[in-house]
Amino acid sequence: MAHSPRTPGIVSNRLDSETLAANFTDLHPPLDRHEAHVAADRCYFCHDAPCMEACPTSIDIPLFIRQIATDTPLAAAKTILEQNILGGMCARVCPTETLCEEVCVRETAEGKPVLIGQLQRYATDAAMAHGPQPFKRAAPTGKQVAVVGAGPAGLSCAHRLAMHGHSVVIYEAREKPGGLNEYGIASYKTVEGFAQKEVDWLLGIGGIEILYDHKLGSDVTLEVLTDKYDAVFLGIGKAGVHGLEAFDLEGVRPAVDFIADLRQAEDLATLPVGRNVVVIGGGMTAVDAAVQAKALGAENVTIAYRRDRGAMPASTFEQDLAAARGVKLVFNANPVSVSGNGAVESVTFEYTTQEGGTLKGTGEEFTLSADQVFLAIGQALDGAPDALARDGSALAADATMQTSHPKVWAGGDCTTQGEDLTVTAVAQGRDAAEAIHLHLTA
CATH class of the missing domain: 3.50.50.60 (FAD/NAD(P)-binding domain)
Structure with missing residues (x-):
C-alpha cells in the first residue's frame, strides 16, 4: 500500500481490483424488456398525474410509460427528451423518491411507486442505443449565443437554442464537459462513462462549439461576451x-x-x-x-x-x-x-x-x-461578474431566467430558483433558451 509520510493512514490499493469493481457496480441495473413491461403495467395513467406536477421538467410521465407498455420505447424517449434532453442522466441521479415517485398514486395506495426513474432510463437508453437523437436543427438564424458552463443547465440551454437554429459557443472552465454530471456525482450512479456519452449524443444536433479551459473572469469577461454575442447564458454552477x-x-x-x-x-x-x-x-x-x-x-x-x-x-x-x-x-x-x-x-x-x-x-x-x-457543507458562487444583481449569495433572475443585464440569462445552481438538482438545472436551461429565442426573434 502506498501512502504519504505525513498521512500514513491514507493509502491506495486497500482493495483488489475485483472487489473494487463489485463495489462500484451500477446502483440500479437497467430493466430488461420484460421487467420494463411489468413495471409499466402498474401505472394508472392518471389524467391529472401528480408525478408530472412533481417533475421539474414537466415530462408527460403517464404518456411515456404508456408508450413503453405498448412496446414503443423510442416514442417514449422522445416524449421524455422533448422536455429533458438530459433525461438519461436524470433517470440515474434524480432523487425520484422525493419527486415523481413520492407522489405516485401507487405509492400513496400501496407504499410502492411505479418505477418511474428506471422506466425513464429504459426508454432513454433505447434511444441512445438506436443512434441519432430525434431532434433536428432548424435553419440557421444568423444569431450567436454564448453559453458559459458545459454543465446540465448550459448543455440544456445550448441544445434548445440549436434546435431553434441559433449558433452556440460554450465556454467551459474545465477540460471536459458535463459539469457536476461528469465531476460531482458518485461513480456507482453513472457507470461506464455515461455522462460523456450523453454529452456526445446531445452535441450531435450540430451548431454547438465548446471552448475548453475558458473560465469566466480570467480567460473571458462578461463584457466581451455581451459585446460579441447576441445573448449570453450563464450556467456557472457553484464552484466555490x-x-x-x-x-x-x-x-x-x-x-x-x-x-x-x-x-x-x-x-x-x-x-x-x-x-x-x-x-x-x-x-x-x-x-x-x-x-x-x-x-x-x-x-x-x-x-x-x-x-x-x-x-x-x-x-x-x-x-x-x-x-x-x-x-x-x-x-x-x-x-x-x-x-x-x-x-x-x-x-x-x-x-x-x-x-x-x-x-x-x-x-x-x-x-x-x-x-x-x-x-x-455546501458550495458557493465563485467567479460571477460583479455587474450582475444578486439574490442573497446567488445571481438574481426573473421567471424567464433573465438577469439584471438585458442580454444575459442564467440558470442552474448559480441562481436561487429551485433545488440544486440536475433536473432543475436542465429545466432552467431549457426555459432560458426559449426566452432567449423569443428575445432574438422579436
Whole structure:
C-alpha cells in the first residue's frame, strides 16, 4: 500500500481490483424488456398525474410509460427528451423518491411507486442505443449565443437554442464537459462513462462549439461576451466550496474534490483513502463521498450532521443506502475542531439540540478518530461578474431566467430558483433558451 509520510493512514490499493469493481457496480441495473413491461403495467395513467406536477421538467410521465407498455420505447424517449434532453442522466441521479415517485398514486395506495426513474432510463437508453437523437436543427438564424458552463443547465440551454437554429459557443472552465454530471456525482450512479456519452449524443444536433479551459473572469469577461454575442447564458454552477475555520490540517479536503478525483480516475485502486474517514455534512454530496470512501476500502466511515435525521437534506433513500453500505450516521453533531500534528488525527464535535427552530450546542462533546476528513457543507458562487444583481449569495433572475443585464440569462445552481438538482438545472436551461429565442426573434 502506498501512502504519504505525513498521512500514513491514507493509502491506495486497500482493495483488489475485483472487489473494487463489485463495489462500484451500477446502483440500479437497467430493466430488461420484460421487467420494463411489468413495471409499466402498474401505472394508472392518471389524467391529472401528480408525478408530472412533481417533475421539474414537466415530462408527460403517464404518456411515456404508456408508450413503453405498448412496446414503443423510442416514442417514449422522445416524449421524455422533448422536455429533458438530459433525461438519461436524470433517470440515474434524480432523487425520484422525493419527486415523481413520492407522489405516485401507487405509492400513496400501496407504499410502492411505479418505477418511474428506471422506466425513464429504459426508454432513454433505447434511444441512445438506436443512434441519432430525434431532434433536428432548424435553419440557421444568423444569431450567436454564448453559453458559459458545459454543465446540465448550459448543455440544456445550448441544445434548445440549436434546435431553434441559433449558433452556440460554450465556454467551459474545465477540460471536459458535463459539469457536476461528469465531476460531482458518485461513480456507482453513472457507470461506464455515461455522462460523456450523453454529452456526445446531445452535441450531435450540430451548431454547438465548446471552448475548453475558458473560465469566466480570467480567460473571458462578461463584457466581451455581451459585446460579441447576441445573448449570453450563464450556467456557472457553484464552484466555490465552504470551509471551516481551523480545519486546515493535511487530510482535510472538500468532498467534491474527492468525488471529482474518483470520477476521473482510470484505476480506482490508485486512489488513496483513509482507514478512519469522517464526512461532515448532510446532503447527497456527503452521502456520495462517504459511500465511495467505504467502497474504496475505508474501515470506518462516519457522516456527521449538525441537525436531526428529519432535517438532513439527503433523502431517506440516500440515508438508508449509506447505512446499508456500512456508513455510520451521527446526527445533532456540530464540528468544533480538528486535532493532529500537521495531519488530521481526530475531529471533535459538540452535540446539538433545537429550541424553537434555533440550533444550539449542549456543551457535551465527543471525538472521532480520523485520518481523512471530507467537508460537504455546501458550495458557493465563485467567479460571477460583479455587474450582475444578486439574490442573497446567488445571481438574481426573473421567471424567464433573465438577469439584471438585458442580454444575459442564467440558470442552474448559480441562481436561487429551485433545488440544486440536475433536473432543475436542465429545466432552467431549457426555459432560458426559449426566452432567449423569443428575445432574438422579436
